[in-house]
Amino acid sequence: MLIRFDPNVPAEVEAAIEPLMLKWQGILPSWVHDCKVFWNPENDCKLSISVRECHRDVLMTVYPDWLMDPASKESAVVHEFCHCYNSPLEHVALEYV
Numbered sequence: 001m002l003i004r005f006d007p008n009v010p011a012e013v014e015a016a017i018e019p020l021m022l023k024w025q026g027i028l029p030s031w032v033h034d035c036k037v038f039w040n041p042e043n044d045c046k047l048s049i050s051v052r053e054c055h056r057d058v059l060m061t062v063y064p065d066w067l068m069d070p071a072s073k074e075s076a077v078v079h080e081f082c083h084c085y086n087s088p089l090e091h092v093a094l095e096y097v
Contacts, residue, residue, distance in 0.1 A: 001025045002034050009039040013062050020077045021060075029084050031056050038062070046072070049080040051087035058084060 003021055005014050014037070021035065034057035046066035050059040066076060 001028060001032060004034065004036050006036065006038045009037055009062065013039060013067065016067065016073065017062060017077065020074050024074075024078050024081055027078065027081055032058055032084055034058070035060055046076045047080045049083050051084050053088050053091070 001021075003018060005018075017037065021037075031053065034055075036057060036059050038059065038061045040061050040063055043063045044065055045063050046069065047063065048061045050061075052058065060080060066073060069076075
């Protein structure tokens with residue numbers, strides 16, 4: 001998986017999250033080829049992810065709270081990666097509702 005960081009991502013954030021993303025990239029579905037990482041200083045969550053199956057990529061946004069909670073940094077990355085499995089199922093389910 002190619003990880004690309006938006007220029008607005010602080011170096012501290014990039015240094016903290018990239019090793020965790022590389023460590024856990026093996027749990028991602030094989031169709032995920034790209035991860036683009038963004039920074040949003042104006043929210044109170046830790047991480048969010050947007051899964052784009054048609055582009056074979058994910059967009060991850062890091063928020064300041066992620067830096068403030070060292071104990072859950074790794075589990076937050078894993079949690080967001082797991083959305084890559086839920087999102088395609090959600091899209092199929094919504095077609096039939």
